[in-house]
Amino acid sequence: MPHFLLVEDDLPLARGVALALAGEGREVTVCASAQQARKALEKPVDLVILDVGLPDGNGLELCREIRLFSRAPVIFLTANDTEADEVAGFRAGGDDYIVKPFRVGVLRARVDAMLRRAGGEEVLVLDGFRLDFAHAAFSKDGQPITLSAPEQRLLRALVCERGRTVRRETLIDRVWTDGMEYVDENALSVTVRRLRKKLGEGYIHTVYGVGYRWGDRDGG
Incomplete structure (x- = not known):
């Protein structure tokens, strides 16, 4: 069963994203802070969706930490919409970058693409x-x-x-x-x-x- 980690402090948005991605045998764990995410990451995850602005830290730094022990795809989901922000996300180890507001269908398509690539369909x-x-x-x-x-x-x-x-x-x-x-x-x-x-x-x-x-x- 694919296990997603969603790190987002906007809880209504997080619930909506989790609902859109759940189903089809998928499990979504929602964390509202970097500290909660670090605890959740003690167990393997198949994909991480990560906000940049978190109440107790920076999503870019958390992504760098994730890259020390995991190759799970990371998709940034953030309101930071400049070109420099996007480049910083990829430099931190992100695999994709989606700017808020976004369409749920686009997010689902990006997630599916990441899972195919991570699953060895090379x-x-x-x-x-x-x-x-x-x-x-x-x-x-x-x-x-x-x-x-x-x-x-x-x-x-x-x-x-x-x-x-x-x-x-x-x-x-x-x-x-x-x-x-x-x-x-x-x-x-x-x-x-x-x-x-x-x-x-x-x-x-x-x-x-x-x-x-x-x-x-x-x-x-």
Whole structure:
């Protein structure tokens, strides 16, 4: 039975989210503070939904603590809506970032996507590609493709968010995960260009001034 931890001090909101996510064999534990969450985390959880502003601490710091012992997906659910806030969430170890107010259907879809990825469904077959991220094995129409580590992380970030534009800043944070404080934005452009050359044109679309989006050759 999947076990979710929801850390949210707005109790009416927390009850609504818990109700929306419960069912289908899922259990949701609600905590209103970082202290309660630390106690709940003494037992394994499959996914954490975490507010940033908590009455007794900061959700970013709590996420960093979680990353010391768990790889469970963490989704930030917060009113902090600036680009810097979102980047800080990913740097703290978050896997997704949803800004309040939000649509419950979108949250459920994001949760389902996180569970699929965390459950080991690392092989994607789409647009003629077979992408096995767990074993770093990639092919197009049966022909192997060799990708560097940054190219693999970039490809994964794009295909897992296919249909959505991923900001350049978000991609930089997800691709270069070695703790570097500064990465030249040109490094992302170079990596995109190399990946396009290996995959073929028409899959990675540029959204000028924003970032990139994965789509098939027809732009879907």
